[in-house]
Amino acid sequence: MSDGVGNTVLVLVGSLRAASVNRQLAELATESAPEGVTFEWFDRLGELPHYNEDIDNDDVPDVVxxxxxxxxxxxxxxxxxxxxxxxxxxxxxxxxxxLSRPYGEGALKGKPLAVVGASLGQYGGVWAHDETRKSFGIAGPRVVEGLDLSVPTNSLDGKHPRENTEVAARLRDIVGKLAAEIG
Known part of the structure; x- marks a missing residue:
């Protein structure tokens, strides 16, 4: 386990919308980072071509x-x-x-990963979060059990997640525990 000093956490946001509550959650996570932990956002998911093994070669697109x-x-x-x-x-x-390629040797292989988010409905996206954990778990990262947060967006009353004490505290705890999982 790490002391958090000099560690980097990749942030991927599954919503492309600029005003997304999920983007706001990612901002809050970044603000909650323990000392010595840097969050590096990859904010170009919308630019990635659809995965195609025919183009996954020595001339793979720059965004990949x-x-x-x-x-x-x-x-x-x-x-x-x-x-x-x-x-x-x-x-x-x-x-x-x-990220799952090359097969068995993806860039996140063995690295700790947590999935959180927000969505409409009473469960806050729990199905998508479970599916994301499953897919990443197969793709190679080490999905850390118990680091989950599914926020129903209506529970935020249109406010930034940082204004919800419970959400902010839970996310801060998750970020700290994820940082502690770094070997």
Whole structure:
């Protein structure tokens, strides 16, 4: 386990919307980082081409190289995602597919990962969060059990998540525990 000094956490946000509550949760997580932990956002998921093994070669698109290099530099990952139609947003699933390659040796292999997020409905995206954990778990990162937060967006009353004491405290705890998982 790490003391958090000099560690980097990759942040992936499954919503492309600028005003997304999930983006706000990611901001709050960044603000909650323990001393010595840096959050590095990869904010180009919308630019990734659909995964296609035919283009996953020595001439892979630059945005894929950037994603993989950012993930390789990271010591852990925090995924913040909504739920779309009961599942993972397409841009996030596509990123998982790119990060899972080369097969068995992806850039996040063995690194601790946590999944949190917010969505409409009373369960706050729990299905998408479970599916994201499952997909990443197969893709290679070490999904840390018990580090979960699914926020129903209506519970925030239109406010930034940092204004909700319970959400802010739970997210701060998750971020601290994720940082502590870095080996």
């Amino acid at each position: 190289v950037a994603l993989r290099e950012t993930a390789a530099r990271a010591d852990a990952a925090l995924v913040v995602t909504p739920e779309y139609n009961g599942s993972i947003p397409g841009v996030l699933k596509n990123a998982i597919d790119w």
